[in-house]
Amino acid sequence: MRVSVFLCKRASLNWPPCVGLEIHAQICSRDKIFSTGPVGSHDPSPNSSLSLFDVAIPGTMPVINKDCVKAGVLTALALRSRINSRSYFDRKHYFYPDLPGGYQISQNRVPLAVGGYLSVYNNNNQLINVSIKQVQLEQDSGKIVFGEKTIEGHDTLLDYKRAGVGLMEIVTDPVLIDGSSAANFIRELRLLLKRIGTCDGNMADGSLRVDANVSVRETGSDGMGTRTEIKNISGIKFLKKAIDYEIWRHIQVLSKGGVVLPETMRYDERKNVTTPTRGKSSHQDYRFIEEHDLPALLIEREGLVDECRKILEEIPTDNVVESLSLKYGISLYDAQVLESEDWAIDLFEEVMTQCPQLPVKLVISWITSELYGLINDRDGMNVCVGNFMSLLILFNQNELTGPQAKKILRLMVKGDSRSPIDILHDIQTAHYSHTDIVDICETILTEHKEEVSEYISGNDRRRKLLFGFFMGEAMSLTGRDCDPKEIKGILLELLNNKM
Secondary structure, rough: OOOOOOHHHHHOOOHHHHEEEEEEEEEEEEOOOOOOOOOOOOOOOOOOOOOOHOOOOOOOOOOOHHHHHHHHHHHHHHHHOOOEEEEOOOOEOOOOOOOOEEEEEEEOOOOOOOOOOEEOOOOOOOOOEEEEEEEEEEEEEOOEEEEEEEEEEEEEEEEEOOOOOOOEEEOOOOOOOOHHHHHHHHHHHHHHHHOOOEEEEEEOOOOOOEEEEEEEOOOOOOEEEEEEEEEEOOOOOHHHHHHHHHHHHHHHHHHHHHOOEEEEEEEEEEOOOOOOEEEEEOOOOOOOOOOOOOOOOHHHHHHHHHHHHHHOOOOOOOOOOHHHHHHEEEEEEHHHHHHOOOOOHHHHHHHHOOOOOOOOHHHHHHHHHHHHHHOOOOOOOOOOOHHHHHHHHHHHHHHHHHHHHHHHHHHHHOOOOOOHHHHHHHHHOOOOOHHHHHHHHHHHHHHHHHHHHHHOOOOOOHHHHHHHHHHHHHHOOOOOOHHHHHHHHHHHHHHHHHH
């Protein structure tokens, strides 16, 4: 289902939306946050990389990982948050199969940091500050895997491999107004986390997960409307679509006199709709209690704040779009287009660093015009960066024509890992004989008998259009490796013989 952006904006004039985000970012660390269980193990098998504490074996105790605390402090300072000199861990109780202990160690009473903001561009190219409510540390849960369907239903499998991995939960205030502003925030946050090295930002692998809280209220009313939460959104583009749909759904329900229920929603990517998964009470009772097995975090005493401030002095934490524009002299529009894909800015900066002799506009054009059109959103960037740089250098030195370079890029995207020179050699040695081209042209005319009949009986204008169609088919089948003049001559001869 498609939701008109224009209709959403028009409707939201009477029903202003409020959107807040909860981001769970997996911390880049060697060990898990409360155990010595390894993170990022090369063992792909499920339920590996576990310690006894990760699966809640009785008698095991949590031990705080200082590296995870340092990552949290570094992230909070980059977000201009205020670090609490003393913070505490709490037990958040809920029962779910992927949580072996029946509770999650989190921070409820006094989180690691509060306040702060992240600067992002809105749809009017204005730099706005999205305020942060808090940054807290917690442990990740396991993963539920749905297996093959049986007579009784689906096999449900449990993988505890990621149980106990350190998380930073970053919560924004409900100050975002639509899917675009939320998507811009996540793009900017993801790039910031990657720059400071606290999270790899890989949404496809679940390293960065986003839940969105959506509500609308009638213009002039006090307070906020009933909130729904969209969970487990798998990518930035789907985040935008899910929020825009949910805003539209709220407005449709309220404008017809209905009531929005406080529910947890799931976004269906194929249908572009949200559907409820479970009801949500206005105040869910997690029965928070103090985690008595962990002491308070005394950040100042450990000297982490000063240490992290020194690290940030050497890392740019300004708005990525603005810094790209200033650093490379590109327009805000070009920088925003680069930012729209997770992999594009990384590729652009690597190419410009390794090949500063390449014109900036050429690099941007080949990424945003050519690669964007070839790469599938789900597969992501799968082209060898070194080969891509070699391709641009050859093209810039006029050693490749535009059609040749584009064909080589298409093959690279399809998985060809050879160098552009090796691919070009095969393209140049692939040769169609005159007989081969005649056979191709005869096949085209045989498969399009109606068009041939129209060509024979049509006027000059109609014949010109149809001949262009035949030429296009022939060039497509030969991979544009034949001389267009030769193809044109053969087609004219074959068509004249039919008249």
